[in-house]
Each structure stands twice: as C-alpha cells, then as structure tokens.
Amino acid sequence: MNAIWTIAGKEFKDALRNRWILAATALLALLALSLAFVGTAPVGSVRASMMQVTVISLASLSVFLVPLIALMLSYDTIVGDIERGSMLLLMTYPVSRWQLIFGKFLGHSFILSLATIVGYGSAGVLIAASAESTSAQDWAAFAGLIGSTVLLGSAFISLGYLLSVVVKERATAIGLAVAVWLFFVLLYDMAVLGILVVDQGETLKADLVNLLLLFNPADSFRLLNLTGFDSTAALSGMSSIAGRAILPPWFALAALNAWIMIPFTISGFLFSRREL
Secondary structure, X not given: OHHHHHHHHHHHHHHHHOOHHHHHHXXXXXXXXXXXXXXXXXXXXXXXXXXXXXXXXXXXXXXXXXXXXXXXXXXXHHHHHHHHOHHHHHHOOOOOHHHHHHHHHHHHHHXXXXXXXHHHHHHHHHHXXXXXXXXXXXXXXXXXXXXXXXXXXXXXXXXXXXXXXXXXXXXXXXXXXXXXHHHHHHXXXXXHHHXXXXXXXXXXXXXXXXXXXXXXXXXXXXXXXXXXXXXXXXXXXXXXXXXXXXXXXXHHHHHHHHHHHHHHHHHHHHHHHOOO
C-alpha cells in the first residue's frame, strides 16, 4: 500500500505544480456561484430556495463540464508516460503494474474530488449565507450533488484510463477522449430520443428506457440528482417521472459505481499485459 500512496501523492503534487487543482476548483466554484445568483429570478416566482435552483442548474451543466475535465486529466496517463519514457523508469522500482495504475487512479480521483468539494462546497456556503432560509433537505440535495459529481468524475477518469491503455499515441488518445465525451454527453441521448420518436412507444416501454439510461454515466448522474429528492424533482419538472420510475434512485448510484469499477478493472488487466 505504501507504493500506491506514493504514486498517488506524486500525481497530486504534479497537479499542484501544473495548477490543475487551482484551475478546476476556481472554475467549479465560479460556475456554482454564477448559476446561483443569476438564477435567482425563478426563486421568487415558484418560492423555491436558492439552493434547490442551484442543485438543478449544476446537475444539468456539470454533465458537460466535469466529464471533460476528467478526460483531459486522465487521457494520457499511461500512453503519455510510455511516450516520454518515464514508464520504464517507474517499472524499475519495486512496484507492480496494478499498484502503479491504481495509485495513479487514486491520485487523479482525489484531485477532481478535492476540486469538486472545495469548489461546490465554498459556493454552497456563500449561497446559504445569502439565502433567507435553507432547509435540511436543501443541504441533503446539495451534498448529494457533490457526492454524485465526484462519482461522475471518477467514472470518466476510469474511461480515460481505458483509452490511455488501449491506444499507442497521445494524439489518438485525445481524439478518442473528445469522441467519448461527445458520445456520452450528447450523442447517446440524441440516439435514445430519436429511437423513442420513431418507436412511438410500441416497443420501448418505460422500464426499458430506464435501463437504457443506466448505460450512460451522464444519464445516471442526471437521474440521481433530478429525481432522487422530492424538492428538486418537483422544481425540475421531473416529479411525474420520479413517481413513475421503475427503478429506484439507488440503481443510478449503483450504475455510477459500476462505471468506475468496470472500465478501471479492464484498464488494469490490459495494462498488466501490455508491452512497454
């Protein structure tokens, strides 16, 4: 375990030197604060708390930003070290390939988790201080947003590792990373919507649609945050969907965890057999 934590610490220090943590934290905090204070107009009209409005807005926009940050952080983790020749140097130390890739994954996950917790958390404190009242359910929804955002980022870090292990050049890895981001954030939902329009409800029933959404980590994240709490579900217009949902919210939570573990396990297996 000492080797794993040493590698994770190295990745964290590299992110500090490259200003990755500072940039990601500032960006997420600015996003949260902007959405909170620009979106105060609906608060007065529907009597929703500022925290609820912020959770819904961040749940929609984090899907676009956090996966992109995660993929840019992880796409060249393996292939980049191989191209630079530093991977062979790392392999001279008494550390296995599984320890190496797991340590790197922990380091990158901690970087994105810290940026999310500090960025969104600091914005949440300022929102609560400026709001007239904040209920326990509002804080629970906001905490759920932060936790699920950490899981979403870790899932796309895991996908970035898989790309980095499979390809042989960094240029290919970054191209595939952008393609993966486009597929899960935009194209997958467009394809499902197109199929639903063509099918007209003849073949695709509600339970099958729910299952299809679990095959996309971005959709699992949306479902968890927009239907997991009654207050946010009502404000987002998803209350009827939440009431008719075949699958409970913890299925979305399990799907996010599966999107972390499965790609990473495949990455570790392929890396253990790859020629350096």
